[in-house]
Amino acid sequence: MPASPSTARAINDRLALGLLQERGPLTAAQLKQLTGLSRPTVADLIDRLTAAGLVAVVGEAGAQRRGPNAKLYGLVGDRAHLAALDVRTEGVAVVVSDLAGEVLAEASVPITGEDGTDPAVEQAVALVERALKEAGADRLHSVGIGAPGLIDPATGELRDTSKLPAWHRRLVTALQERLPGARVSVENETNLAALAEQRDGAARDRDTFVLLWLGHGTGAAVILDGALRRGASGGTGEIGFLPVPGTGGLPTATDCGGGFYSLVGAPALAQLAARHGVAPEPDADPPAAGAVRAAVRALDTPESDDAASAAAADFLDAVAHRVAVGAAAAVALLDPGCVVLGGEIGQAGGEELARRVERRLGSMSPLPTEVRPSALGGAAVLRGALLTVRDRAQDELFGAPAAAG
Template structure:
């Protein structure tokens, strides 16, 4: 059955808007070429989208040409404002952007472990409101939230999860009550995979697995371009995977004894200590990343391309930027790679993804040096060809993925066909 005229117009409008989003400002002639639509059809849709306030003339194309054919049309970036949140056990980071993803404001706030649920929620919501005000946003259209824990695939809600503070679950409800905005919540590792797929290490892959290596451990599975969540939303809970090399088995409420016990931040710090290396302060994701980064420096040199995330904290042996000797650093990285390969081999044997991305702060800090060592061991453990890559976005992938999710949601709403 052919589409009605109104449906056909809506389809054409969305097609044009997607090209304007992906390619930037375009002339009507360029839109005609990209969409394959006739000149009168393109002229009509340009008039409709302009009248709706979704696009506007942003300049002219060519040095000599002037007039209607030279007009460059672009999406009205401030048609909607978006926010993205990265919710961690120790605090919240937020950024506010326009409809095209241009960042207008960024902020973060630490939240102590002994902070009550109500005060913690208030700190986080106030942070979002303050960032929106700084960005000049009268209101937010869509908010994307990345959080640890399970997301119910039926309701989209953050489910109870062992070991996470209560304010995590209360935060989403508070945002919905305080902000006149749509709130979309997603597992942090899934958002990191989305960001790596769109803008990072997996841009040329429609099937891959991301291993999240930060304070905790997780995985995200992308098959044929689609994120897989599982029947209960638990796809990728690799921290609970029973593996050799631990002293116990994980339980339904505690991942200790699982893969997390081999490659979580605390496990990396403990492994480092066996090689005479130590981290000053708390063994969190940034500190573990700093340790791995300095080991990579010792192996590949301080100017190595893999040393890309200079913002992470933590010191080795109290020496600030102290770098271990090459043999010690190499032995430590080999041991860590052996542990990572156990998890990667398990995932590969079941899913055959062809590509594993070492994500999070630790994956980015290890860079190509660590990725190559993991791949070398994986080749010996699995008959399935699998490329191992380092994250291009590191810990920032969660926030970027939350923004991409918010942008997709806002555009689906703003670019939707009109109600009939």
């Protein structure tokens, strides 16, 4: 059944807006070429989008060109302002952008929570307000928060767990109170990292992959057939609780000690580095990432003595073996074809660690699996949060694609 004229217009408008978001400013001729639409149809949609305040002329194509055909059309970024937060146990980072995705302000602050829940929440909210002021924005349309812990799939709220600081849960409510009108949402940090790697990072060519987060904490995210999978309780990817050999115990419902975390968590890898005589780089956070980076550097430096190179190689082999234990479980269940090593430790290991994990994984599993290092590292959570809220804001302002069909 053919689409109605209004439906066709909505589809065409969203197609053009998506291209302007992805590629930046375009001329009418470029929109015609990229959309396959006729010249009159492109002219009509430009008029509609301009009248709606979504698109404006932002320049001309070519230094010597003038006239209507040379006009460059771009998204009106200040139609809405967005914020993304990366909430960790030790601090908060925030980014404010416009609707077109241009970053206008960035800030971070360490928060330990030692002074109490209310002061910690106030520090975090004040950080967002300062970033908003620096960005020159009056209000926020949407706020996306990436946080450790489980997200209730029924309510979208951060679930209460024994390991989660109280100020994390209070922060969502405080932001809603202090930023009236803003849509505030929260998502698991590892899930956001995977979405960022899928859009802008190491998995841009993959519809199915698993991201292993190796940093202060340990987690995983699963993308199957292009979609993030959260599970019945929102707990898909809680791989730190995975029972594995070599830990001397079993995890419990409230403690992942004895699980995969005991092998690859930052404290465990720091201890492993010490046993191999590999010192972390100064001021590395976490130190385990500094040790992995130091080991990679020792192998890449011709001046390194044989003993240092041997220690570095043995340490990276040991790390790769531990990582492969958890990766093999995910591969056996999901057959994703690709595992991305994310987080600060995954990024520190780079191609060197990824190659070793892939080789070890190949000896443990009959399923061919490519292992790649993160392209975004610790910045992936903020990037994923920003992409998520930008998509939602654009769906609201531009019209969701599903509604147009």
